[in-house]
Amino acid sequence: MxxxxxxxxxxxxxxxxxxxxxxxxxxxxxxxxxxxxxxxxxxxxxxxxxxxxxxxxxxxxxxxxxxxxxxxxxxxxxxxxxxxxxxxxxxxxxxxxxxxxxxxxxxxxxxxxxxxxxxxxxxxxxxxxxxxxxxxxxxxxxxxxxxxxxxxxxxxxxxxxxxxxxxxxxxxxxxWPPAWLTAGAALLGASAHFANVLPDIEDDLATGVRGLPQRLGARRSACVATLLAVGSAAVLAFGPPGPVTAYGWTLLAMAAALAVLVGRSPAGRLPFLAVMGLAGADVALLVVQFKS
CATH class of the missing domain: 1.10.357.140 (UbiA prenyltransferase)
Incomplete structure (x- = not known):
């Protein structure tokens, strides 16, 4: 009982x-x-x-x-x-x-x-x-x-x-912060949006949510999220004056590898996790560049 x-x-x-x-x-x-x-x-x-x-x-x-x-x-x-x-x-x-x-x-x-x-x-x-x-x-x-x-x-x-x-x-x-810093952060935010909705696109469409990622679909949204994250990495690496740091080159290599990975396998949860991982690396570079 x-x-x-x-x-x-x-x-x-x-x-x-x-x-x-x-x-x-x-x-x-x-x-x-x-x-x-x-x-x-x-x-x-x-x-x-x-x-x-x-x-x-x-x-x-x-x-x-x-x-x-x-x-x-x-x-x-x-x-x-x-x-x-x-x-x-x-x-x-x-x-x-x-x-x-x-x-x-x-x-x-x-x-x-x-x-x-x-x-x-x-x-x-x-x-x-x-x-x-x-x-x-x-x-x-x-x-x-x-x-x-x-x-x-x-x-x-x-x-x-x-x-x-x-x-x-x-x-x-x-x-005001330098333009490259603002641009890198904005690209990172847009990438986070596309990556964040990837797991829920089908449910969103069923309930009437038709943002840009839902209109593009999961495959194309995964590619857009990747390109935006790569763009953020490039801006943060090349934007500041002076030579690109070792971490900047490493981040760009990671971004290129991610682009190839998502291009070959744009469906499923892997693109979401990969893009979010690259976004975290972008944040680290943003903080380093912000301090310098």
């Missing part, structure tokens, strides 16, 4: 109650609904750039805090906006789609994080804060509308391209 277990209880809508120990469960489910891995990756990327720029403790705390809160708001917005499609696709791993988290809870969390992002962003400096808020607004626009259009890649390119500016504009004199 099943025993009664104390803890969260489903309400009339199937969402779990938050009294008692249920509050901890709600917090964990909120974390799961925030897309924690991409949010952590972008936040760590910003932290590495901030450390390379030597912003100081106060500046680093404001910058990294703003990025972290902004990413939480974007993740929660994404899951709330995709609730109907996630349910239709049977994505039970998502707390909202599984009914273990109330939609209102996620809506409030997204709005609160967005509000908190404003003062944290502006604490890094007026110009820097404005740039970061534009990047966050682009991500929200993607979630709410642009992911279903042919310009679905644009918010990714814009948000990633503006991230170095968010760091440098908080420095004395508020300098």
């Amino acid at each position: 099943p025993s009664r277990i104390a803890g969260p209880r489903p309400d009339a809508t199937g969402a779990l109650a938050t009294d008692g120990s249920g509050r901890r469960s709600t917090a964990l489910r909120l974390l799961a609904a925030s897309h924690p891995l991409p949010a952590a990756a972008v936040t760590l990327f910003a932290a590495a750039l901030t450390a390379a720029a030597d912003r100081g403790l106060a500046g680093a705390a404001a910058t990294v805090g703003a990025v972290a809160v902004g990413q939480l708001s974007v993740g929660w917005c994404n899951d709330r906006a995709d609730l109907g499609r996630d349910r239709a696709a049977g994505r039970r791993s998502k707390p909202l789609a599984a009914g273990t988290l109330r939609p209102r809870t996620v809506t409030c969390a997204a709005g609160l994080a967005l509000l908190l992002c404003v003062p944290l962003s502006l604490a890094a400096g007026l110009a820097a804060g404005a740039v970061h808020l534009v990047a966050v607004a682009a991500a929200w626009a993607y979630n709410l509308r642009l992911k279903r259009t042919a310009v679905s890649w644009l918010p990714y390119a814009l948000a990633f391209g503006l991230l170095p500016a968010f760091i440098t504009l908080g420095l004395p004199g508020a300098p």
Whole structure:
């Protein structure tokens, strides 16, 4: 005979109650609904750039805090906006789609994080804060509308391209980053978009999401993701003044090998993993070049 277990209880809508120990469960489910891995990756990327720029403790705390809160708001917005499609696709791993988290809870969390992002962003400096808020607004626009259009890649390119500016504009004199650095980051962001949707293209099409990768299909999107990652590597290797570093040549060789690999086998999960691996290597070079 099943025993009664104390803890969260489903309400009339199937969402779990938050009294008692249920509050901890709600917090964990909120974390799961925030897309924690991409949010952590972008936040760590910003932290590495901030450390390379030597912003100081106060500046680093404001910058990294703003990025972290902004990413939480974007993740929660994404899951709330995709609730109907996630349910239709049977994505039970998502707390909202599984009914273990109330939609209102996620809506409030997204709005609160967005509000908190404003003062944290502006604490890094007026110009820097404005740039970061534009990047966050682009991500929200993607979630709410642009992911279903042919310009679905644009918010990714814009948000990633503006991230170095968010760091440098908080420095004395508020300098803009060099054009090659912005271009390399933007290409990296666009590549991440094409690679990120590869595993879910069929489900996306079935639920009415027709961004540019879905319109191109998995094979062509894998090739586009690869070309963009290769382009980012080339810009970051050849853009700075002076000779190309040993790491730059190594990255270019990796990019060429990846292009051949994806060209021969553009279907399946391998292109996604390979492109994301190259993107990680691009990030490392971006941080090194940013510091120099």
